[in-house]
Amino acid sequence: MNLTSSIRSAFTPQGALRASINLGNPILACRDADGAARGVSVDLATRFAALLGVELELVVVDAAGKSVDVVVSEQADIGFFAIDPLRGEHIAFTAAYVLIEGCYLVRDDSSLRANEEVDAAAHRVVVGKGSAYDLYLTRTLQQARIVRSPTSPTVVDTFIEQGADVAAGVRQQLEADAHRIGGLRLLGERFMVIxxxxxxxxxxxxxxxxxxxxxxxxxxxxxxxxxxxxxHGIEGASVAPAA
Structure with missing residues (x-):
């Protein structure tokens, strides 16, 4: 890799490398027992700052939409996102480094058994505001109504509170919430790979x-x-193939 002074300067207009870290996706980052951000994205940001030979500053947010906003507004120099064409208007993406699954969750007594049954006018689907699932389902669902939770980690709680029909999000987050709350199940197959x-x-x-x-x-x-x-004990995610 040919690191030039102009490339270093492009990534560090404020001197340090500012990395946006989204805690809303448990595959990428979370807080440790001391409250510090940790995870795959933090490790990559740390390695990239070391490559540039600069200090690292973490800009920690709790939702994907906020992470996009701080990079687009150049309050951060790099970020970690699901690839999406809408976001690509202002952000230059690398190829994927990790692939994760987006799934649906319903109550045990729901009549829904398959993904193709979700898109019906009577159904309300809860997603994290500004998440990859929000962007994707906004484009693809034709009849179901989308309900937006403030962040991805609050999707299932919003789903319960509002008596919605379906929750959509990262498989691991949904599985953890189903175990925490009980009486919930995932529909069998993923509806997207992110x-x-x-x-x-x-x-x-x-x-x-x-x-x-x-x-x-x-x-x-x-x-x-x-x-x-x-x-970091991440299961259910895989390293993306070479570009």
Whole structure:
């Protein structure tokens, strides 16, 4: 990787590398016992800052939409997002480094048994506001009504409180909530596969975007991403194939 002073400057206009970390996706990040952010995205941000030879500052948020906003507004220099064409208007994405599953959750006594039954006018589907699931289902659901929870981790609680029909989100988060609450089940199959990528504002230039893309490919090829998933006990997510 050919790191030039102009590329370093493109990523660090404030001196340090500011990385947006979204705690709303447990696959990517969470808080440890001391309250500090930890996870695969934090590990990647730390490694990238070391590559640039600069200090790292974490901009920690609780929802995907907020993470996008701080990068688009250039309050952060890099972020970790599900790839989506709407977000791609202002953010230059790498290829995916991790693939995760989006699933539906219903009550045990729900008549729903398959994904294709969800999109009906009588159904309300709860998603995290601004999440990849929100963006995707807004485009694809034709009849069901979408209800937006403030963040992805609050989706199931909102689903229960509002008596909605379906909750949509990261498989692992839904499974954990089903275990916590009881009386809930996942529909059998995923409704989407989400590619999680790194991104930087397009204003930082093509050379910076290409450098970040190369960094992600090396992190996948070297085993760093796979080791990070194992280190943080992440199950049900897989390293994305080479671009």
């Amino acid at each position: 590619g999680q990528a790194m991104g930087t504002p397009k204003s930082r230039g093509e050379d910076a975007a290409a450098f970040l893309a190369q960094f992600i490919e090396e992190m996948k090829a070297s085993g760093f991403v796979d080791e990070a998933l194992a280190r």
